[in-house]
Amino acid sequence: MPALLIFVAFGVIPLVGVLFLSFTSWDGLGVIQMSGFTSWRAVFADPGLMHALWVTLLVMAASWAVQTPASILLGVFLAGQQRYRAVLAVLYFIPLLLSSAAIAIAYKALLDPNFGLGAGLGIELLIQDWLGEPVLAFSVVIFVVSWQFIPFHSLLYQGGVRQIPRSMYEAAEIDGAGRTRKFFSITLPQLKYTIITSSTLMVVGSLTFFDLIFVLTAGGPGDATRVLALDMYKRGFQANLMGPASAIAVILVLVGLALALFLRRLGGRDANASQMEGV
Amino acid sequence: MGVPLGAALAACGTSGPSPAGGTGASGSGGNAAAKATYWFLSTQPQEGVRTRAVERFNKANPDGQIDFTTMQNDAYKTKIKTAIGAGQAPTIIWGWGGGTLRTYVQANQVEDLTSWFEENKAVKDRLFPSSFGAATIDGKIYAMPAETMQPIILFYNKKAFEKIGAEPPKSWGDIMALVPKFNAAGIAPFSLGGQSRWTNMMWLEFLFDRIGGPEVFQAVFDGEKDAWSHPSSIEALTKMQELIKADGFIKGFSSITADSNADQALLYTGKAAMMLHGGWTYGSMATDGGDFVSGGNLGYMNFPPVEGGKGDPGNTVGNPGQYLSISSQATPEQKEIAKKFFATTVLNGEEVKEWADTGAVPIVNGADSAFAGSKDEDFLKFVYNIASNAKAFAQSWDQALSPTAAEVLLDNIAKLFQLSITPEEFASNMNAVIGS
Numbered sequence: 001m002p003a004l005l006i007f008v009a010f011g012v013i014p015l016v017g018v019l020f021l022s023f024t025s026w027d028g029l030g031v032i033q034m035s036g037f038t039s040w041r042a043v044f045a046d047p048g049l050m051h052a053l054w055v056t057l058l059v060m061a062a063s064w065a066v067q068t069p070a071s072i073l074l075g076v077f078l079a080g081q082q083r084y085r086a087v088l089a090v091l092y093f094i095p096l097l098l099s100s101a102a103i104a105i106a107y108k109a110l111l112d113p114n115f116g117l118g119a120g121l122g123i124e125l126l127i128q129d130w131l132g133e134p135v136l137a138f139s140v141v142i143f144v145v146s147w148q149f150i151p152f153h154s155l156l157y158q159g160g161v162r163q164i165p166r167s168m169y170e171a172a173e174i175d176g177a178g179r180t181r182k183f184f185s186i187t188l189p190q191l192k193y194t195i196i197t198s199s200t201l202m203v204v205g206s207l208t209f210f211d212l213i214f215v216l217t218a219g220g221p222g223d224a225t226r227v228l229a230l231d232m233y234k235r236g237f238q239a240n241l242m243g244p245a246s247a248i249a250v251i252l253v254l255v256g257l258a259l260a261l262f263l264r265r266l267g268g269r270d271a272n273a274s275q276m277e278g279v
Numbered sequence: 280m281g282v283p284l285g286a287a288l289a290a291c292g293t294s295g296p297s298p299a300g301g302t303g304a305s306g307s308g309g310n311a312a313a314k315a316t317y318w319f320l321s322t323q324p325q326e327g328v329r330t331r332a333v334e335r336f337n338k339a340n341p342d343g344q345i346d347f348t349t350m351q352n353d354a355y356k357t358k359i360k361t362a363i364g365a366g367q368a369p370t371i372i373w374g375w376g377g378g379t380l381r382t383y384v385q386a387n388q389v390e391d392l393t394s395w396f397e398e399n400k401a402v403k404d405r406l407f408p409s410s411f412g413a414a415t416i417d418g419k420i421y422a423m424p425a426e427t428m429q430p431i432i433l434f435y436n437k438k439a440f441e442k443i444g445a446e447p448p449k450s451w452g453d454i455m456a457l458v459p460k461f462n463a464a465g466i467a468p469f470s471l472g473g474q475s476r477w478t479n480m481m482w483l484e485f486l487f488d489r490i491g492g493p494e495v496f497q498a499v500f501d502g503e504k505d506a507w508s509h510p511s512s513i514e515a516l517t518k519m520q521e522l523i524k525a526d527g528f529i530k531g532f533s534s535i536t537a538d539s540n541a542d543q544a545l546l547y548t549g550k551a552a553m554m555l556h557g558g559w560t561y562g563s564m565a566t567d568g569g570d571f572v573s574g575g576n577l578g579y580m581n582f583p584p585v586e587g588g589k590g591d592p593g594n595t596v597g598n599p600g601q602y603l604s605i606s607s608q609a610t611p612e613q614k615e616i617a618k619k620f621f622a623t624t625v626l627n628g629e630e631v632k633e634w635a636d637t638g639a640v641p642i643v644n645g646a647d648s649a650f651a652g653s654k655d656e657d658f659l660k661f662v663y664n665i666a667s668n669a670k671a672f673a674q675s676w677d678q679a680l681s682p683t684a685a686e687v688l689l690d691n692i693a694k695l696f697q698l699s700i701t702p703e704e705f706a707s708n709m710n711a712v713i714g715s
Binding site for chain 2 (some may be wrong): 027028029030033036108109111112113114115129132134137198217218220221222223234235237238239240241
């Protein structure tokens, strides 16, 4: 019951409030006026929304595509019991301890074309306009996001791999399977649910990337890295358009829910079926 | 029915820092001793001047104290809006006047001070007349101009000019001629913190003024239809992109922020030769730039005229002052304290002196007498003369316009500087939000 109360107070009521606000026009100060679908029409007529949606989807796809393979490989590697791997694991998890804002500030300073790492060490290759060219800036965002979150997903995969019964590998070895074969035929299929969990976190999480991008590029250059969450913030709190900002918030919620449902479906009907031996 | 919900939502947002005195900033009466509240920006040296002014007032008025809370710039902008929207504003609202003040006025959240200024003519007459423009909404005064004025100035590095044997530009043509010379010498002609966007805007403010005079932007401000398509506007936008295409700005300018002062560092380290920036950067360059300022390597001038332009070359743009409003939600006692503070303490002799010591010009007539002997005397006199001789001291566009229009403006300026939209596209995008 207490959990339900908290969920209603902090989850449902704000959601209803936002839904209500999306049908009003309000500048955050004056009287809230009902305005029907005006905000929704304004949002959909604005090419900025489609652009932000597109950028969000690109960030989602690119960060998934970069993080998933890297996290699986790292997770499998770290699942081993050797001591040096434990030491490396500790090092790999450091980014997880830092806040997004701190990471963004650090990368911004390192990538500064005039005072950053490249200029400091005199390495030509590193002296690029990292955050000033649309494609480069987008790539930097993906890189930094991956750098920050790969440790977390590796941790998930490490746990997943350790759950796989040793006997499966032993059986495979008797059948003469090599390392690669074992990875693709045992490890990867056994990690199915971990992959779905991790992907859900990544995909839904990338919908709400805000702090990192806000500090790193502020959505720029131009609007090259302006994701939906940033677009919502700018409309609501900088342009004082709470109505359209709320409409975008509702869209974010719907997209997030749809994606989460879709990924659960992938997990599929046999979600409760076990592949463990002897069960 | 909407208002209570709005208040509830806003109150959910942030509880914010609590005031120094520990009392709620709710502005509701009933406390034994009336206390006014006052929020302002942190960051030294300005914070110190503000704090000492309040302390002087509190010492002189034991029965009518002011509690103050300091906040960082960006945090303050969001917090003050939320607080006002929720009816939890401090008694004294610190701000920049212009478009934001207009939104407070429209929501009936600030006191009309017109009659108070008529009764207290002496208070009004001490201050620069130009500072009242941004405090005046539809003919009524809603804020007391305070603190300092900050015109935008063209700074340059004298050493960089010596290196290529050139003189500071006297016209737009000179600027365009200097660009290839500096680039050939491996020095960026202009530093620019382009990610902050308003930094780019300062260029347009001057180009619009020099080419078409202050009337061009005034038409936008007054909500005239298609004001951005004025021929002078298109010419200014075109000239802007010509300078960008000629590599007039440092490589990577669109990823440099003004908050980190990296744009100033480019100037004082000699990586860039010139920089168009607010007068407030003088103080930070003096602090951070080693002997750059004290060694006399920093040059400064007003923006040069553009050939064939209609604008008076003496005009300037920037912040004509900071502004103190009184919340209409405050109790009568609190309002009295605030007015007493305005009349007796704001910009009194001691405060004027302190502001001058920070390297800025207080908006008080005859403030130049406080500059004598200051180590920044030359700069202070230069700024004072610009401001007192300018026929027009235009307020920064993003402050003058409503927050809604300002956001669209900054967005389109960023795209203009990325060369991803043409001057005509810029004008039509901006025409769409005129009057909003």
